[in-house]
Amino acid sequence: NSDLKPKHTNIVFLKTHKTASTTVQSMLFRFAERNNLTVAFPKPACGHQFCYPNVFSAEFVHPQTQPPNIIANHMRFNRHELQNLMPNNTKYITILREPASMFESLFAYYINHAEAFRRVPDGFMETFLEDPLQYYWPKEDNAMYVHNTLTFDLGGDKDRPAADVAYAQEFVAEVERVFSLVMISEYFDESLVLLRHLLSWDLQDILYVKLNMRKESSKKSLSPALSQKIRAWNTVDAHLYDYFNASLWVKLSELGLDSVAKEVKHLRQAQEKLIKRCFGGQMPLLRSASEIKSKKLRPWQPSENVGIVGYDLPSNISLETKELCLKYIMPEVSYTPMFLHSHLPEPPPLKKKPFSSRLLLHSA
């Protein structure tokens, strides 16, 4: 905590899709647990996202998780509702990813869930990109995973025509007014340095283990021409990314690139130490879900064709180390319900009924 200011604890993290947001979310959950903070979780009817793709409403928040300090599950952003829900000094943070690699990840992940992708006869992203409008219907289920997903998550209009540059510029300006930090997943560690300074956090607070990765064989390399087609299809996202990538580097320069590089180096050293401690002295092997022994460490698999990899812990580490490390590698689908449960009151202990009343119940 370099400048000795108190750590900032009230945070909205807009968890965008396929941007390394699960890794950030895990970091926020661990910070909240260590500091006894309340995290707003979705009510059960919403699943682990806040009734996404509906626009966020405070009604989607589990009543036992209010008033919150932190909110970090997927949602479609709604500034007014969040401002009413969260404390006045809340900092707003989000993360963006380069649109071409993000779209490649979305296509692989949602190939069986988004109708637009399912309609592609040969299942190739290249075919989809030859004529996206042949397959895409803006109003159908899961259309938000197909077109300008970042813009949609941020509450914007995913279907604005590419020629409407004024809209993209206004939208960028609105995002900049609300968010104190827009992280960039290609510069994840540099973004964390900015986050640490913004929130007056320690190096320990920004430690992480990468989550929710696909196995190498599920990834496709993109030619420059294909990347260009993806950007042309997702123009508002491309506009957002270009603007906030540039603004990230302005912020990093203000901090001093040499001191940022030093902090990144320290972060990576601390991370290596953590990983060695958790995985018995060795760097961890990435495992497919079926190879992971512990059920709660298996990441969610969207389909057979795309492998999301995770980690297992060795059996020969101490209980204390195991408890620490579990929190770093637990996938969202396990961490969310476990943490939510810790916010809920203990159910009253079951009273043993006297023998006679049990008999009466039985005969009724």
Ligand SMILES: Nc1ncnc2c1ncn2[C@@H]1O[C@H](COP(=O)(O)OS(=O)(=O)O)[C@@H](OP(=O)(O)O)[C@H]1O
């Ligand atoms: N630290 C860090 N830096 C850079 N990239 C990272 C990091 N952590 C995760 N990832 C990559 O982010 C992708 C998963 O994103 P999300 O966790 O946001 O996905 S989800 O929408 O919550 O399912 C997923 O991308 P793909 O592997 O291309 O699918 C992860 O590999």
